[in-house]
Amino acid sequence: MSDKITIKDIAKKSGVSISTVSRVINKTYPVRKEVAEKVQQTIQELNYTPDLMAKSLKTGKTSTIGLIIPDISNPFFASLVKGAESYLSKKGYSLIICNSNQDMKEETRLINILLSKKIDGLLFTGSANHNKFLQEKVIDMLPVVFMDRAFVKTNGSYVLSDSYNGMLDLLNYMYGANHRSYIYISGNKDTLSAGERTKAFSDFVKEKKIEKYRIYQAQYDYESGYKAIKAMDCGKGYDAVICGNDLIAYGVIEALKNSGVNVPYNISVTGYDDIMFSRMFSPSLTTVRQPIYDIGSKSAEKLLKIIENNKKIKNGIILKNELVIRESTMIRSDCSRQKD
Amino acid sequence: MSDKITIKDIAKKSGVSISTVSRVINKTYPVRKEVAEKVQQTIQELNYTPDLMAKSLKTGKTSTIGLIIPDISNPFFASLVKGAESYLSKKGYSLIICNSNQDMKEETRLINILLSKKIDGLLFTGSANHNKFLQEKVIDMLPVVFMDRAFVKTNGSYVLSDSYNGMLDLLNYMYGANHRSYIYISGNKDTLSAGERTKAFSDFVKEKKIEKYRIYQAQYDYESGYKAIKAMDCGKGYDAVICGNDLIAYGVIEALKNSGVNVPYNISVTGYDDIMFSRMFSPSLTTVRQPIYDIGSKSAEKLLKIIENNKKIKNGIILKNELVIRESTMIRSDCSRQKD
DNA sequence: CTGTTAGCGCATTCAG
């Protein structure tokens, strides 16, 4: 009997019309106090909850945000999601999470599903620069905020951290610590972050007139780092390995350990991101801290602002990064250099 | 103009009624081939996508699953979610993710929101045993599968891994490796997994007639492990520290490192879960591997089965665990024991 | 302040 109780039931039982009930629930118009109380009471009695689905059909708003990331099991994205979810939840929004596994076709499929479900907005981290569908259609039929990655050429909204200067700070520190030859292992090259960091590296070697360096194209994961350094004779002859992110650095260090190369004594290794484990890693990782959680929460904040103001304030926020020096690097002297 | 295109538009443009369109979309009834083709064609032309929201209002099914976990930024839960999401996505379902932060009040709030949004089912990891609301109401008005944690006394559906035997295997191994005195650091005691593991430990010390042991109540996180071992004089005088999960073990090892205690030479430390970082940790962690991803995907599979068969097959799946021996433990000889 | 009414977009009887 307590089955499917609707606004109608509580209207009847309260002796008012359904619109009055709607009004006391949504506080859209004034209702006589006694009536309001009576209604509230029967709502309690019947344990009624409005059907948000029906409400959404009418209003066109679902209070639901879609979020697309490559992989939730990557701690970087997990923090991003946490930041977004925590903000959204506080504001009464829910989050539908989708893993794209870096696959553009899958991204497109997911976006279409999300669109059909009538989300109010989209938080996106993926292959933005190449996804024509997103770039040409989605972006102006739905509020979208790009997290961590962004269109370079389009005027979408985004929240990033300043990878270029973060990497430059790191490199300048390494230079000051007497490192003169570098291997640079880049993450997925179609991402903005990898582009910025690589650019910083290129500018750095040019400015400091570094002669011995090498850029290796890899992916943002552990295995990729492991393979990369193995493919480069375990960095023999170089002072430092600069990695595109922490996961790559983990892989590099593990490979080096396995080959009997000591980090940092034989060679220094750096990461990027400062995910939770980097301080527990052994040696603890010298890296650049990105405010990952904040990127997530600021993205959510920005998205809600766009949704609620219903205006297209297309712009971005760029958060600062912070150099974190730990045990995986050391101040080099000539005698601590590897021989060729 | 290409604004808000509905089933009506495509009906008009195809020269048929909306019911016919609905039929070709859902293939619920046969439609003349030519007509069907014509309709399909104009669907393409107008780039029409059915409004899932409206559909849901009618059918009562949303193809959306709610998921509640304590904290997505914990790698354990991230893997769980990945497993569930990946299965659900393949089956055409979406996932709404909510972080409860272990707060029962928050859990209840989230469940109510999810209920209002008309999810088709719920995947739950949280304080099941104490949440009356969940236990008494939700569980029989909505398909629910408990992941990793479960009601001990209720006949709900669940997917777990066998913590009791996993822990027992680990302890027996340690005994075989000549460890004779133990500190046991438990995770959140209101969870089933902690209960099972602690029970295994209790049974173990009884059976092996271990005289020197200590059980310490903590939480399933890094800080908790760090503090716990500090509070116990860095385990002085004990052969091994058995931790409720890997995160606790990380904290313990870090604290020990900071105090100059060598793991495993002075004392062995074990974890539980085998999250991704445990093999990269230094020393790499001896632990018990839970099939976390599988717990997630099996839970999702079970939930969909319940939803689609619409029957209440309340039962559980218990997956096996596997001992993983790494560097944080060693085979002890008398001279490698710490003095009291 | 309050009740009546008309849809939101779609699936589904019920007649053809």
Place this chain on the structure above:
DNA sequence: CTGAATGCGCTAACAG
């Protein structure tokens, strides 16, 4: 096989 009509539960004019 197909069209017309009904209503899912709710909000938002529109009249009182």
